Amino acid sequence: MRTKDELFRAAQREVAGYRQQAVMQAETTRRAAYAAHPALAEADAAHIRAGLGLAKAAALGSSMDAARAALARADETLAAAVKEAGYDESAFKPAYHCPLCEDTGMRGGIPCRCVADVARRLRREEINAASPLGLCQFSSFEVERYGTNVEPELGISPREYMGKLLNYCKNYAARFSANSPNLLFMGHSGLGKTHLALAIADAVLEGGHDVLYTSAAALAAQLGKEHFDYTNNEEWLAACQEADLLILDDLG
Template structure:
């Protein structure tokens, strides 16, 4: 490492993003455009502001245990790791999304976040949407058209959207309308979602077939259904 007067020279400094030297924009002529790292960094800042950044970072593949060697756990972890590894090819495909469904406490959120963390490291923007909280926020502002459109646009346009605990709580027709708007937009744009939900495929279809069938098509080949209380990690001795 070269040091000038005890300081590291600019060239020697370590940047998270060497392309923009962590400025998050690139100057081209007399214009500045966003660097590709900007979206992921924005979402990281949202996690920090919500106070869940640390808990989020703690969910990784390396601390996802396969103890008991349950077939579904092995398959789920393998699918999730392959998804990250091949994301840049998978995202071009019609079936570009993943879903972890079923049993409470089985690691659905853990694996979803492990995917998000690894994608974020590669500067792929993954917006974390805590379903119930996000829906409450959207519904509270539904009368303020400009604000509402701006809020819902975040979920529609994120490069990847992680919907955690989909359909948690009571579901009203308004919830279905909001979810349809988000899912249909992403379906048409070919924009990936990572879904965690305690409901299984049949139940997702029964809630709302228009939304459910789009999600299932997007996740085809990458839907994991956990079944059985023995998979509840919270109850593990």
């Protein structure tokens, strides 16, 4: 398991990879088009020269009117050449995954939401590797499979009881915050404890919080290793300590 910082850095690397791929794909498309249409390549070269001419005029303090006019003509010539070759204006522009930050990962000086989206997906993949998270949502929890006979110990039927428990868990996940109380699910195997716990994890992740899922046995084993070797996989325990929501399965 990765810490929040490790997960964020991994998400940033993935977004940066998207940008590199988009830029390379656009360049490949441009080169192929220019090779097939020499007039297009010539118009682009003229456009570059006109742009350099404007930059030179600005640097030397010369009159820029002529340079601006030359660049405007080059813009028109290039646009006409692109259209003549059968391409639209965006044909040679990178197709970014995120149009908000253009796959830079930053927007307005802060991390773009696309980085958080990738980090959330990476965390889901981690949890999925250890559990059936993808199958355990509130919508897939079937209260109909529980009995309808009243249980004296409950005073209501198991179905009604589990319906109330399902609603409680939904509300818990929807209102989750750093001040949310701990939950302890108790009962025999097969009653739906893991399903509800993972459904909470799914909803809390979707709400923008970081969630870690592991078994109590795995945590105990890791704590045992730490007791004898303080340098052993410290990130694992750090991730547990930093998590907004830590889910321990099979506690008892």
